[in-house]
Amino acid sequence: MTDTEEYLPRHLIPELEDALASARVVNLIGPRQVGKTTLVRDLFGNGRFITLDDAAVLAAIEADPEGQLTSLTENLNSEPLIIDEAQRSKKLALAIKMVVDTNRRKGQFVLTGSSNVFTTTDVADSLAGRMRTLKLWPLSVAEVKKAPVNRIMDWAIQNEPKLGQVGGPEQVNRHDYIDLILEGGFPEVRELPIRSRQRQYRDYIDAVVERDVADIMPVRKPDALRILIDQMAARSAQEINTSELSKLTKLQRVTVDQYLDILLRLSMLTKLGAWTSGEGRREIKNPKYHFADTGIACALRRFTQDTFTIDNNPQALGGLLESFVLNEIQRAVPMQAADYRLYHWRSADQREIDILIDGGSHLVCVEIKASASVNGDDFKHLKWFSKDGPGRSKKCTGIVFYLGQEKLTFGDRNFALPVSALWSTINF
Structure with a gap:
């Protein structure tokens, strides 16, 4: 991490914190390399972090999305599961929906990606009120x-x-x-x-x-x-x-x-x-x-x-x-x-x-x-x-x-x- 990445403030932080406290899923999208991963790892450092840029992790999610999410979240209490590059999985959105349908806790998932993982209209609609999507732009x-x-x-x-x-x-x-x-x-x-x-x-x-x-x-x-x-x-x-x-x-x-x-x-x-x-x-x-x-x-x-x-x-x-x-x-x-x-x-x-x-x-x-x-x-x-x-x-x-x-x-x-x-x- 460079000093620039570490110390430059991001004005979106209060919005992210509010989203985590009010929604079960926080979806942070924006161009690649603008600092999404750095931001969520610093802000939610006590959560668990995985990236779907890792081919093995992506393959496991695609093979058994519900089972993997259950395993990854079972030892988390109030901390989120952070999934980086979430848009790489085509099966993740529906699996997250099923998890948060049975667990009403706020701040369960923080997703980051260059595009919105919830592209299917019925999945997005079913998560209304349970998910907040925010966009991180390049630095102002x-x-x-x-x-x-x-x-x-x-x-x-x-x-x-x-x-x-x-x-x-x-x-x-x-x-x-x-x-x-x-x-x-x-x-x-x-x-x-x-x-x-x-x-x-x-x-x-x-x-x-x-x-x-x-x-x-x-x-x-x-x-x-x-x-x-x-x-x-x-x-x-x-x-x-x-x-x-x-x-x-x-x-x-x-x-x-x-x-x-x-x-x-x-x-x-x-x-x-x-x-x-x-x-x-x-x-x-x-x-x-x-x-x-x-x-x-x-x-x-x-x-x-x-x-x-x-x-x-x-x-x-x-x-x-x-x-x-x-x-x-x-x-x-x-x-x-x-x-x-x-x-x-x-x-x-x-x-x-x-x-x-x-x-x-x-x-x-x-x-x-x-x-x-x-x-x-x-x-x-x-x-x-x-x-x-x-x-x-x-x-x-x-x-x-x-x-x-x-x-x-x-x-x-x-x-x-x-x-x-x-x-x-x-x-x-």
Whole structure:
């Protein structure tokens, strides 16, 4: 274990502890190598640990799942049985269901894996109320900097959010932001020199294609899937035309849809659905896809600091910065006081909101600007949406995240915040 893995805090820990106290099965999913195993072994060190990466253990589970689980849990009192890489067994889910149907004790099983082991609808439905599923994403910047969890969403839906409640954001310049985007959030990889880091990230993608994908569905054309991943890295923060992807990858459209679903289930991609007001037909309903780790997206595209210089490809920063902000927000959603859902919004006349955070009666409308300056024109879509558009029946807060240093108010619940406010302390 490296020092980085050992000491960097994971904001999900309180949620995991609560899940263990309230459910019979805790299902921790997320990309491989983000620290799931390290987290559960440290947090639940008094439980029993097995991994289905061990071929002998997997064979035993597959041969007699109920018998093995009974044997493994018989000497455990209040401790959990931790099963790592649980998705590798096709018979485990039903056996766990049978065990917890006869034993009502909380915290019996902690499962980890790169995808959800409970893929069969009837098994998942029968475990309703007995299982909690949580997702561990790559490290957020707040975790890397050992800062408190980002509470910007809860701040924004207050009756009167005040800039003074947002602690002084870290002074971060454009070069520093690009470094954070290039590094990504994988604990063992992010601090390597960029050449070694990007090689490891590309090797990581190869390993996912060769190994993890098969746990979900056999893929007849792994090379085409690899091409699709490269295409998605180049389209992070964009609405996706599956017909276009079908032509580029020489796959049928239904196969492209299946492969995208696999990448979502492996937490390689995040899909933002289109928020709709129900008011009319002029709202675009295409989803937007984001790469779940900007470090991997940059490695696949061979991006470095030089990529974003003014005489090279500075516009490439826009989509990556949008995905970076979305990823920071998404990692913090489970720890907010209220429940939120994340969307994007666009109208047929090209008004758009990059990230729309739906808190029920409150909406937080987020725009991302890859510039160190901000002005009133950057708020035109946010203000129209809340005053004259589909958000007029709800309370809306508008935020433009930008690469400058100042916290600014533009009136009517509209604020410009440095991107680094996403790891600032907020007091309210």
